[in-house]
Structure formats: C-alpha cells, structure tokens
C-alpha cells in the first residue's frame with residue numbers, strides 16, 4: 470500500500486489549514502452559508518447582516534447627519550495592498566483614514582466587495598425593497614477611540630462601523646478602475662500586490678447625507694454582531710466590462726490547486742430582521758423612477774390619457790351644441806332622405 474507513506478503529510482496539512490485559518494467556509498455547497506453556524510455560532514444568532522431593507526422597517530431619524538470621512542484622498546505615493554483572501558478581493562487602508570461624524574472615531578482598516586456572476590449580475594448583500602443590486606462595496610472601520618486595532622474591536626458590540634455602497638451596472642467608474650486594473654495580479658487565493666493610493670472617496674456615491682442605519686453583523690464568519698451599518702441610499706455604477714472583470718477574474722482556490730474554483734456569487738442571503746428598525750437620514754419620497762426607464766412609459770401613458778380625455782370632452786361638447794334640436798331623432802337611426810344642415814339630400 471502506498472497510502473501510509475503520505476497520509477501523515479495530508480493529516481499535517483489538514484491540521485495546519487484548520488489551525489492557521491480556522492474552519493473553512495464557502496457560500497454554497499458542503500461548507501455553505503446554511504452550515505456556517507456549526508463552526509461559527511454567532512452566524513445563527515441575533516443581529517445578523519445583511520437584511521432586506523423594506524419600507525415598513527424604516528423610521529426617519531432627524532439626528533442622523535451627513536457621513537463625513539477624513540483623509541480618504543490618498544496619494545499615489547502610498548502603496549496599498551490588494552489581496553485575494555479566497556472569499557473576496559480586499560484592499561488594505563491606512564490608519565489615517567477615518568469617519569469623523571459618529572460619536573466615536575472609526576478608523577478605516579480595509580475595503581472589499583461582494584458580487585454576482587457574469588450571467589447573473591445580482592450579488593449585493595443588502596436588498597432594498599427586495600431588489601438585489603449587481604454588487605456591494607464595504608468600507609470597514611473600527612472604533613479606534615476604544616480599541617487599539619481591528620482584531621480587538623471585531624467582536625465588540627461597538628467595535629465596527631461599515632459603509633456600504635450598492636453597485637449597479639451602468640456608466641464606467643474611473644475610481645473603481647484604480648484597483649480593478651490590478652485584479653489579474655491577485656487571481657488566486659492568498660496572492661497580494663501593491664498598488665498606488667487613489668481617492669477612496671470616489672468609490673462612494675456623491676451624496677453622503679442619505680443613508681440607512683441599523684445594528685448588524687459581519688456578513689462572513691465568524692458573523693460577530695459588532696457592526697454599526699451605514700448603507701448609502703444612492704447606488705454607484707460600474708460598467709458591464711468592469712463588472713465582468715470582477716466576476717470572472719478571481720479564484721477561491723490557490724494557484725497550485727489542481728481544480729480552480731471561480732470566485733463569484735460571494736454574497737450572504739438576507740437575515741431575519743426580528744425586532745430591529747432601520748433608521749433613515751432622509752424624508753423625501755423615492756423619486757428614483759424619474760431617472761429610470763419608468764419615466765418614458767409614464768409620460769407616454771399620461772399623454773395618451775390626456776389626448777383621450779380632451780377628445781372625449783370635445784365630442785361631448787359638440788354633441789351638446791348640435792344635440793338639442795336633434796333630440797327628436799334620438800334612437801331613430803339613420804334619417805334617410807331628411808335634409809342635412811346644408812339643405813342637400815344625403
């Protein structure tokens with residue numbers, strides 16, 4: 470038998486994998502999200518993320534001011550680490566970046582994305598009224614007033630603040646291109662490249678004053694309920710090409726693995742809301758339909774309606790004006806041989 474000679478090596482590798490990286494987890498299959506709570510009990514606990522943000526959950530909070538971020542405009546001279554961790558593509562962020570508009574200072578640590586597949590561009594984690602966007606960006610910050618680093622903050626109830634950005638396919642996004650152009654350098658798990666800094670503010674939507682706010686969790690194991698969530702109301706766009714690059718360039722397997730596993734559809738399903746409410750910083754009605762494909766049909770429809778109503782009124786008026794003397798003929802059908810208004814025979 471050949472097995473005994475390499476079984477110990479396999480065993481050591483298995484122990485090594487589990488000891489260094491914890492239990493393995495994936496989005497589907499044997500270690501998929503429905504089984505996360507077996508090894509990571511918090512994933513089956515309360516205050517989980519993401520959620521479907523439905524209108525019924527919303528409560529306007531006038532105390533929610535605009536999100537303010539500091540030192541997001543990074544110089545190309547400062548190098549950032551772009552990496553593939555087997556679950557997402559992640560960009561490390563320098564400790565000088567922070568959110569200044571929360572009661573505590575939250576210092577940036579990293580950003581990463583969740584996305585669908587090239588055939589199904591629906592991979593955001595948060596849903597808005599059950600709508601799933603193509604992808605979602607998470608800029609992760611930790612409470613640096615209270616904790617010295619990310620690892621000390623990650624499991625504390627007031628430990629993290631994440632800025633979430635919904636992404637749809639549309640216009641090309643030059644800010645996203647600043648790191649997407651290096652994505653082929655991190656095709657495989659645990660690969661890393663250094664990339665020049667750029668303006669991280671450009672990854673966020675223009676308006677930082679309109680957002681949803683709720684208490685939730687990490688959306689990956691160990692699912693600690695430690696996140697103060699801010700999801701911006703307005704999505705950003707990336708082009709079809711940019712989305713396809715994100716959805717098709719990466720693998721969740723190592724470069725040396727014999728079967729490459731594509732890294733896509735890395736989003737967690739919406740979790741139970743339970744007793745939570747979602748606070749909103751804005752009061753206005755949703756007017757997004759104006760800018761969507763609904764505007765033209767609505768305009769055409771209402772124009773046709775107006776034309777119809779005007780013609781109907783015209784018809785009625787005309788009938789009324791010429792109708793009174795004709796009343797005697799009501800229901801008589803054609804008046805063959807009678808004089809018409811010009812005095813000629815019809």
Ligand SMILES: *[C@@H]1O[C@H](CO)[C@@H](O)[C@H](O)[C@H]1NC(C)=O
Pocket residue numbers: 617618620621
């Ligand atoms: C985080 O801070 C703690 C406490 O100061 C320290 O023991 C730990 O090594 C730090 N971890 C990292 C990753 O820097």
